[in-house]
Amino acid sequence: MHFNPRYASLDSKLYHQQQPTPLRGAKAGHFNESLADELQWSEEDKANWVEICSGQKTFSEFTPLAMVYAGHQFGQWAGQLGDGRGLLIGQILNQQGQTIDLHLKGAGATPYSRMGDGRAVLRSVIREYLAGHALNALGIASSHAVGFTTSTQGVQRETLELGAMLLRTSECHIRFGHFEWINQYAPELLPEFTQKCIEWHYPECLNAEQPILAFAQAVIDRTALMIAQWQLVGFAHGVMNTDNLNITGSTLDFGPYGFLERFRPNWINNHSDYQGRYTYQNQPSIGHWNLWKWLNTLIPLAKPEDKEQFKHDLAQCLEQYEPTFLQYYGQGLCKKMGLPNFHKDSLDCSFAFLGILQSEQLDYTQSFIRLQQHEYKALRDDCIDVQQFDNFLTRYQNIRQHQDTDELDLAMQQANPHYILRNHMAQKAIELAERGDFSEVERLFQLLNQPYQKQPDLETEQDIAPLPSDVPEVVVSCSS
Template sequence: MRYQNTYTNLDTRLYHRQPPTPLDNPRVGHFNTQVAEQLGWNDDDDLMTRWVEILGGHYVPAEFAPLSMAYAGHQFGQWAGQLGDGRGLLMAQVLDNNDQLQDLHLKGSGLTPYSRMGDGRAVLRSTIREYLCGHALNQLNIPASNALGFVVSDTPVRRERMEAGAALMRVADSHIRLGHVEWIASFAPDLLAEFTDYMLDTYYSECRDSDQPVLAFLQSVVERTARMIADWQLIGFAHGVMNTDNLSITGSTLDFGPFGFMERFNPAWINNHSDHTGRYAYQNQPAIGHWNLNVWLSHFMRLTQDGVTRDSLAECLAVYEPTFMQHYQQGLCAKLGLPHQSESLKLAFEFLTLLEDNLLDYTNSFRALLALVAPEDCPYEQQLLDTLVLELGDNANNEIGTNADTNISTDAQQVWQAWREEYLAQISLLDKAAVIVSLQSNNPVYILRNDMAQRAILAAEQGQFEEVARLYELLASPYTVQDRAIELDTTAPARNARQQPISCSS
């Protein structure tokens, strides 16, 4: 691998150098061959043969430079003071096959000076969830951390119960969070200019060509964050804990602990059991992104160079809403196979209302639209469409057949039929092949549903990792119908079943 451990060149107040604390008897969980190839990890025999030892903390290659980062943050809207890597270490930074810098971050590596009341460990269930989610998001073309692999061990870890300790080698384009700047502003303000230059030169070097590089950098962070959150909304992803210390400066999804993928469509859905007020509900994510960036940008008032003023920072933040709306609206129209125009948006929002009013499955309902456009070529999607129509009838306590062309006799079906006719009228004006491509490439067949992850976790806790491997392969091609799938992979929960919130404990 091509090492480029640049973070170690920064002021030592920003981190603490230390090795990982070994796990007891680490064993293979799963290894991500895609990420290994991306990093060039598989070109090194020593890394390949000793990867379990490395993730288990028993072996640190000479080129690694492990350290824990200091940062701060606002948690659930409240200033939390100093935080930092309490159970993870930035083990190394490398250039991947695309010459992009990647962080190798070992999560579950033991106590650090920033552990506070924690034990420095991670448990198997949360490790599997993060491993599969990072893989899923990347294959859904959403910027996100991924992972090289994970190991399980005999180290006992106490959470709500005693669990097996595990470790995950997370790979991300950066582990610098909005909270890094918050820490500097509170505890080492003299470092702000130097650290800003480091962020700019390392991750936004193209901004050096601007007349005002710092402002160009700040605006780019705002834009990337807006697009990332729009991607979340489009796919139905809820991060769950959007504290300022959990948002990356690169606009890449990071630290998704109590995450969830939307099943039955409920915009007010809360997927974090600690979020008692619904601050981080799915529908609130765009507003929280704006709030976090506003907090972050305010600290740059300390800089006096490059035209940084209160007004110029406000102008940087002002691009957030139009960037989000443009990206989200374009994506929403693409999910219908339609061009981005007012008529398409009207149809899109009417469809979302239909899903919400009838608690239909978000992923399956969008994918079912293929059966309207090309019913003869889409047998799987035809089944989804039949289920959609059947549920509309059941929702009105009216028994109907399972054919999508059944005559409507209920309010819900009347809304559906009117929408369907208008949608097909717009589709008829477009190139059918292009519509099909848009529908197939913007509406996945498979997402990581909670029950899927839970089945893999329960098996892994019995020492069986075959389900993790199957889901890894399934989620590697989320837009393609696959024979390896089972019915439960795409089955929506019962309409009256509450989508369970996820614990933050990991």
């Protein structure tokens, strides 16, 4: 590995250095060898992956550390938070020369654990491992993972479960909550910290007339893109607290997530979300709210005489969030529909299709696949209100009739996955893994690696359909 240990160059108030606390009886779970290659792991590193991914082996080039941050959780100020069970164990260069964080989750208690035990359990580790893999394969920026390990050590949650560790990667673990912590507890660190964030993650902003405003606009743009991409594939993060969004617009800290099956935009996929704050349909507005909280932490960077103008400028930056999101989402939705985004009726027609999926409770992913494959009769047969569908189809075909349909159909193929990680798919893999059988993790890993390609030799009937209506859904909680 080629190390670039830059986070430890920041003020020591921002982190606590300590070694991981390994679990007893660490055992191999699953290893992502292609990601290890991308991260320039040596053959020796790959041979020692179990020791690295279980906290038994660390590196002389980097002293592991837990980051401190704060945040708003479910809309309420939560005060000081931080890496309560995770450690940054390295920062290394990938094949493109980009610095990538190695973050070990489940590594034991830290000063920021509060009432937690610093551990992770096997079910949550598998869910995060597979979801990160799935999102990256879908083309959505996300944390990834080199591998995970299980153990013989029990960890108490609602029941006694197997302890596990996950070595996840991301180009950035700096969250909106880092700025909230600095703003509240160490405001003197804000100028240097912000400067480093720009240097490390948005160096193009350094040459702007007002680098901080350029930085703010770039973060807004990437956040809007990420959430638009979530909406397009039906991904619901489940817990969009300000400490769970990072400054580079890549998906992070998704525990009680879910991919939509039947199209229910108000589906609460996290049973700890009692008010439905983080439903799929609320994600765009929550993104705006989180950005508003983050932008407020930048106000102290202005000189006193410039503060009012700076606040006005930041507000103008935030005003671009909604049109930026709508642009990304609208263009992506037209691709999914096989409609030209320049046509005046394309978006209205697309929303009419979504309305059918919602009223008829059709499967989101497979309905787009049927549309892509021109299986209009199969879609119609699934509808109770066939007149509504017929009206849509007439409108849809009228828009397409004078277009280059080959080009539109190709765009559809590139925008509509055959496979998503349905909760019952992950649950089956978890149940087998808890009995020591990781074959289903491996099968799903391979299946989700190429979600836009049909894989009849790998897929099962359960991969392409929601659970029957009389079978209870898998319920996911924050307990992990």
